[in-house]
Amino acid sequence: MKLNLYQIDAFTNHLFGGNPAAVIPLDQWISESLMQRLAMENNLSETVFFVPATKPDADYEIRWFTPLAEINLCGHATLASAYVLFHVMGYGYPAIRFQSKSGILTVTKNFDRISMDFPAWKPEPLAEWPAELATALGNITITSVHKYRDYLVEVADESMVQLCQPDFTLMKKLGQKVILTAKGNKADFVSRFFAPTVGVDEDPVTGSAHSQLIPYWAEKLGKKSLFARQLSKRGGDIWCEYLGERVTMAGQCVFFMKGEIDL
Missing domain, CATH: 3.10.310.10 (Diaminopimelate Epimerase; Chain A, domain 1)
Structure with a gap:
């Protein structure tokens, strides 16, 4: 075959x-x-x-x-x-x-973009989260943690996302995929995505994470059309739209x- x-x-x-x-x-x-x-x-x-x-x-x-x-x-x-x-x-x-x-x-x-209509996975705030989460993310200061499928961890600024050095061994022990995000400088928001539990330490650009990020940031920023950057070494651009029960991502x-x- x-x-x-x-x-x-x-x-x-x-x-x-x-x-x-x-x-x-x-x-x-x-x-x-x-x-x-x-x-x-x-x-x-x-x-x-x-x-x-x-x-x-x-x-x-x-x-x-x-x-x-x-x-x-x-x-x-x-x-x-x-x-x-x-x-x-x-x-x-x-x-x-x-x-x-x-x-x-x-x-x-x-035209030169392809647009995908995906489910909107609105994450809910967590009052508590494992203490090891901050350690697994390189001992960063966490602003808030939300969850739908994955932990969505907000930090204070873009540089904290860019410079984060995770401990993937510890993160794997947590048993959760982790989205790290902050308000962007030139983009509306930025993120990185870590999934060592399924054999992917860091995913370069992640649509499923944006099913969670788009409703989160649309509500937080009060806007439905957003431009996002994923700050992996390879980097990626996503044009986003929040439609309530659905989101669109174009790239x-x-x-x-x-x-x-x-x-």
């Missing part, structure tokens, strides 16, 4: 920026164990698989795997999948409906390579 593999840099307009995703289109699903082994072999934060949908409410079914586990939502790999469909595989319609573990995700092409992609897997 031969499979095509595309590597796409997502949420960036230049090569070696944004978040690289491995995209593997399928005609039909292969076994879950094989998808997991392929993700481990690729050793990127996400390998994404999609197949033509069997039900009329979607165009494709989509699944995402880190090197260690399947996850329920991934933005950059969805963006990369849409890029492959629009620009490589010749998908001719302006919108793609992906059926996923987080419901229907609609992705549209808008650009750059083609890096095509390969063939021989199984």
Whole structure:
């Protein structure tokens, strides 16, 4: 069996920026164990698989795997999948409906950007959090902690996010993914995302984190249209919109390579 593999840099307009995703289109699903082994072999934060949908409410079914586990939502790999469909595989319609573990995700092409309609995951404030959380984030001073799927940790300024040096061993013991965020200087807000519990110490640009960040910052800043920067070494730009029950995230992609897997 031969499979095509595309590597796409997502949420960036230049090569070696944004978040690289491995995209593997399928005609039909292969076994879950094989998808997991392929993700481990690729050793990127996400390998994404999609197949033509069997039900009329979607165009494709989509699944995402880190090197260690399947996850329920991934933005950059969805963006990369849409890029492959629009620009490589010749998908001719302006919108793609992906059926996923987080419901229907609609992705549209808008000039040089691709926009994704995702669920809004509004995090709730925590009155208490583990003392080890600040230590795991390099002994920083925490302003507040909220939670939906992940810990959302706000700090006082952008430089604290940029300069944070996490202890990933301790963070893994906490058993939680962690979003670190602050109000931005040139962007409305900035963030970094750490997920050592699923084999990704730091994810370069993270759509699922922005499902939580967008409602948080939209409410805090009193605005629905926001521009976000993820401050990983590779960096990434996300144009955001808060729509109540949903959020949209728009970004650009750059083609890096095509390969063939021989199984």
